[in-house]
Amino acid sequence: MGQIRSELETLEGSSVLITGGAGFIGSHLADQLVDYCDVTVLDDLSNGNRDYVPEAANFVRGDIREGETLGRAFEGIDIVFHQAAIVSVNESVENPIESHETNLDATLTILEEARKHDVRVVLASSTAIYGEPETLPVSEEDSKTPSSPYGLDKLALDHYARLYNELYGLETVALRYFNVYGPRQGSGPYGGVISIFVDQALSGEPITIHGEGTQTRDFVHVSDVVQANIRAATTDVVGEAFNVGTGTEISILELAKLIRDVSDSDSELVHESARPGDVSKSRADIQRIQNRLDFTPEVTLEEGLRNLVEFRQNSEADD
Ligand code: NAD
Ligand code: UD1
Secondary structure (H helix, E strand, O other), X not given: OHHHHHHHHHOOOOEEEEEOOOOHHHHHHHHHHOOOOEEEEEEOOOOOOHHHOOOOOEEEEOOOOOHHHHHHHOOOOOEEEEOOXXXXXXXXXXXXXXXXXXHHHHHHHHHHHHHHHOOEEEEEEEHHHHEOOOOOOEOOOOOOEOOOHHHHHHHHHHHHHHHHHHHHOOOEEXXXXXXXXXXXXXXXXXXXXXXXXXXXXXXXXXXXXXXXXXXXEOEEEHHHHXXXXXXXXXXXXXXXXXXXXXXXXXXXXXXXXXXXXHOOOOOOEEEEOOOXXXXXXXOEOOHHHHHHHOOOOOOOHHHHHHHHHXXXXXXXXXX
């Protein structure tokens, strides 16, 4: 993180609110910011873990769908990193209304609170807004036809961020994360594929590939996503949205084999039915974020997987 030291120093003394800060990405962001800023985490712990919140942060257990809770959390805040969401594409297909209330309605209230308190907002958007890409790599200007309620709500969030900048001059930056992975990501039925595969490989269970496994993803390490957030918090380029990925892709079948190798596992690979709403390919064009936010992904997939396998082995040893 040496390369973002100057950005972190710019943030020194700020008060920041991280919604979803007990979750996977939000807690890594809190870890990075807590030595420089006054950090408040707002999370209902529906998918987060209190133990992930650094001790030096203020923790508020609350629901972003409750206006009063949000209003109180915004008092004295300079920047909000809005990470809270129901993150599973699959879950949004099963429960579109619940997903909408958290992923979009609550985001609009957050933007309103930010407008009232003049707070910069960095929002977690997603590659899911693009739906099935027509060409690769996917650039920010490409067509957007989300194939899940989750993607549709993130698309509206992304547009609202731009609109709040245009209409009210609010400083907003939307970060369109591609597939994020790393320690603390959930591995349950609604977890990320890498966490699921690593757990399966380490326990010798079959690795469950949806469909043929020819679908591709651009996997970006959580530390690089934290880097992007910190750059977004300090940039002069506001009212914009940026892809956050690596510019590389791997098929799910290749990923399964790589994880098996890295974890020295002999798990068999099994194919299950393909998932409804699943996009078949994904790879980010990252020129805009490279040029305008000076972002460079630092962790290669193989390096990130090795670290993750080691992390999971150590946490199992601690249990
Ligand atoms: P996560 O589930 O680990 O973190 C989300 C956090 O939000 C959880 O701690 C959960 O308890 C909290 N939360 C959920 N609903 C809430 C509510 N109503 N009120 C308060 N807190 C609530 O997921 P993550 O992977 O860390 O995702 C963070 C953000 O990044 C999300 O907005 C997600 O949509 C986005 N994103 C993630 C990925 C990825 O690959 N992980 C990719 C693209 C975008
Ligand atoms: C993920 C994120 C979502 C984000 C999106 C951006 C999670 C839980 N979801 O969705 O928040 O906006 O990236 O692209 O992190 N797969 C298998 N076997 C499994 C599990 C998954 O083959 O056991 C496949 C899926 O069918 C899919 C791929 O792996 O093709 C990735 O799945 P997943 O990790 O759930 O990510 P996305 O659906 O891309």
